[in-house]
Amino acid sequence: MSTLKSSNTNPGTIGNQNNFIDHVHYEHLIAGISGGVVSSLILQPLDLLKIRFEVNNEFNYNPKYKGIIDGLTTIFKEEGIKGLYRGAVPSIVGSGVSWGMYFYFYSALKTLKQNGNKDNHLTSTQLLVAASEAGAMTLILTNPIWVCKTRLCLQSQNQSSHIVSYNGMIDTLVKLYKMEGIRGWYRGFIPGLFGVSHGAIQFMIYEQMKSVYSRHNDLPLSSKLGVAEYLTFAAGSKSIAVCITYPYQVVRARLQNQFYSFDGVWDCVKKAWVFEGWKGFYRGLGTNLLRVVPATMITFVTYENVSHSLISFKE
Template sequence: MTTMKNPNSSSSKLALLSHIKYEHLVAGISGGVTSTLILHPLDLIKIRFAVNDGRTATVPRYDGLSSAFVTIVKKEGFKGLYRGVTPNVWGSGSAWGFYFLFYNAIKTWIQGGNARTPLGPGLHMLAAAEAGILSLLMTNPIWVVKTRLCLQYSEEHIADNKRYKGMVDGLSKIYRTEGIRGLYRGFVPGMFGVSHGALQFMTYEEMKNRYNQYRNLPIDFKLTSVEYLTFAAISKLIAAVGTYPYQVVRARLQDQRGAYTGAWQCVRDTWRYEGFLGFYKGLKPNLARVVPATMITFLAYENVSHYLLNRTREMTLS
């Protein structure tokens, strides 16, 4: 049975640092950037659906996914579909990079350096949750800018100090007008979102492990592309449906038009005016984006990480 090491000992901390491998960072960034560039328009539409509470007059309303595409292109041009793409690329690339980096370091540390030691659902969720918290601390400001850029519909509705030309301009203006607190809007519901990653990674890892054990192969045995895609899709569907409400709350808190004083008020008002379904606004475009995005991300990550790790081993042996 695998046991947790004492996290207070200096030797344990040094052991954890020794398991940090740049290959996981590079592979995670590769997967996140690739999927974001392909699927950003769906992310933008999901955000606009999520913040549409039916009470804010300046928020555009779309009849459905296809209607949203047509309306945005007609009113904002094709580039309107890619509003906020720069911080999204930075955010998604860095978030996936850090997540895979931290997750694999923590997981390998728990395994005692033996990648073929099965952890079980509980420890997989623990490693994923810790990696999620660390990643969120580093990337939340980028997500705030990305959300607000996606919600810039027209010039007349936003004051100059709230209209951003890009990621750097957005970060500086938010810091000047709202301080550090502004850069970490949505952080609390984002913390609840750690459960999303923990559930997804636990499901993904357990499916891979059980599948390889069924075939009497080591749990770290490389799978085919179809197998990676299948496990990634199933794990994402389960996590997305189970934890989607926090994304609605987070997007509404990050929208500068919102009048919510905190996460609890947002939850209360959404339930009061929109009911249960209000917490699932934008779910359809979200699933249309996140499931293929996760499939692309995980496939790219698995192949790039296996390639880099094998190359590092060969260089070490030669």
């Protein structure tokens, strides 16, 4: 894909902005946090159910649910509204921090590759690299939050008494560290790194959709688009990325599960294949799509509008 440069670009200015720090702006951090928090608040019950479906297999986690409606109604009957929002605090914190840091790093890395000109169109490879780098940096900072969220979401009132119980996010982090050390905070980190490809694919497709739309309508790449465009691009890019990379999420959730212990990533993959076949790697996919596609739409629309507003206000 050819590179387009805006006619009003000042080469001297771009030449002086050739390092990562020059392109780090708080507006993207705030906008990303806003999008992550809003979407997480709205869709937490589906996120909870998705995690329980992921670890719901032939040899460990109970209770078992027959489907999305049965799962939500059963949780509500047995655990009340509080049950539907188990793990909500680390979910909201994790989602807000993850999206905030991701957009924060990604926007800087992308602008760096654009040589400071936000209207330059990048190739698919450049977008994949920028998104992968941002994803890896974000995962290192947020993995303990996701382990905490998984442990809290998997708790239920009818679990065995010998299973460790957690009372909130801080209690979970402390108990994890005392019982498992730093390694406990980073359970599922390796498949999480594979998951970086998920974000990379999603952002690459999302950015290319925006690029094609901008070219077709003769608009600068940095132009603010309408809500309908952002919703369409977010839904399309997320759906494709989820279908391609979903198995890693199942493996990651099972490694973080406190009810069963696997001897590493390969052991988890092998047992899932032996006992469940390929379908085992797609448990909870329907619930996940039902949750993450609207979540991504909400996140991206919120991010794009908040970031454009903050940048316009600053300018």
